Amino acid sequence: xxxxxxxxxxxxxxxxxxxxxxxxxxxxxxxxxxxxxxxxxxxxxxxxxxxxxxxxxxxxxxxxxxxxxxxxxxxxxxxxxxxxxxxxxxxxxxxxxxxxxxxxxxxxxxx
Amino acid sequence: xxxxxxxxxxxxxxxxxxxxxxxxxxxxxxxxxxxxxxxxxxxxxxxxxxxxxxxxxxxxxxxxxxxxxxxxxxxxxxxxxxxxxxxxxxxxxxxxxxxxxxxxxxxxxxxxxxx
Numbered sequence: 001x002x003x004x005x006x007x008x009x010x011x012x013x014x015x016x017x018x019x020x021x022x023x024x025x026x027x028x029x030x031x032x033x034x035x036x037x038x039x040x041x042x043x044x045x046x047x048x049x050x051x052x053x054x055x056x057x058x059x060x061x062x063x064x065x066x067x068x069x070x071x072x073x074x075x076x077x078x079x080x081x082x083x084x085x086x087x088x089x090x091x092x093x094x095x096x097x098x099x100x101x102x103x104x105x106x107x108x109x110x111x
Numbered sequence: 112x113x114x115x116x117x118x119x120x121x122x123x124x125x126x127x128x129x130x131x132x133x134x135x136x137x138x139x140x141x142x143x144x145x146x147x148x149x150x151x152x153x154x155x156x157x158x159x160x161x162x163x164x165x166x167x168x169x170x171x172x173x174x175x176x177x178x179x180x181x182x183x184x185x186x187x188x189x190x191x192x193x194x195x196x197x198x199x200x201x202x203x204x205x206x207x208x209x210x211x212x213x214x215x216x217x218x219x220x221x222x223x224x225x226x
Contacts, residue, residue, distance in 0.1 A: 034214070038154075041219075043117075043202060043219050044156075044202065044214075044216040046214070046215065049213055092214075094214075098144045098163075099146055099158050100214050101158075102156035104154075105155070
């Protein structure tokens, strides 16, 4: 069966520090991969999605970037974090079926 | 922009009663999918139910059913026999029919179940 792993679960980082959140999927190949951000009490905002290795589409201009170095690995990065980058980040994948399956999420607090 | 709108930020219902959560969406596509996701306090996103736009029959999953009105671009979720475990944020979402399944979410409805 397919599983998705996202880490770390929580992260506290100072302003100006770099960021790297990792997401990996098991049990499937060539998945579509997504990064979403959820502000407190709000809906999910699509940040990036990828349909293949090295193929990244950005939905919202921001301080973040994404990379897909391997078929089932999706990384969210920042060179210098801002206070406004705080939030709950969710990785998701979608394959042959139409719904997306989500990781456990990362709660990022920038201080 | 193609949006999904949930007009009810909060809803509450008595245990064992029925509640309906509203969702409307905007799309120019004829083929697409609609979903309801549940997010409990753990914040794990859980798929509740999905509907293919080309199907006229409303989807049903046990106590959960939808009222899909394609012409009105409306997709409401009905929860019957509400249980305490149903308390969560509920998100309506839409994705295109083909290619990358780019899910667009509504702002969510917080559902409280009163014992």
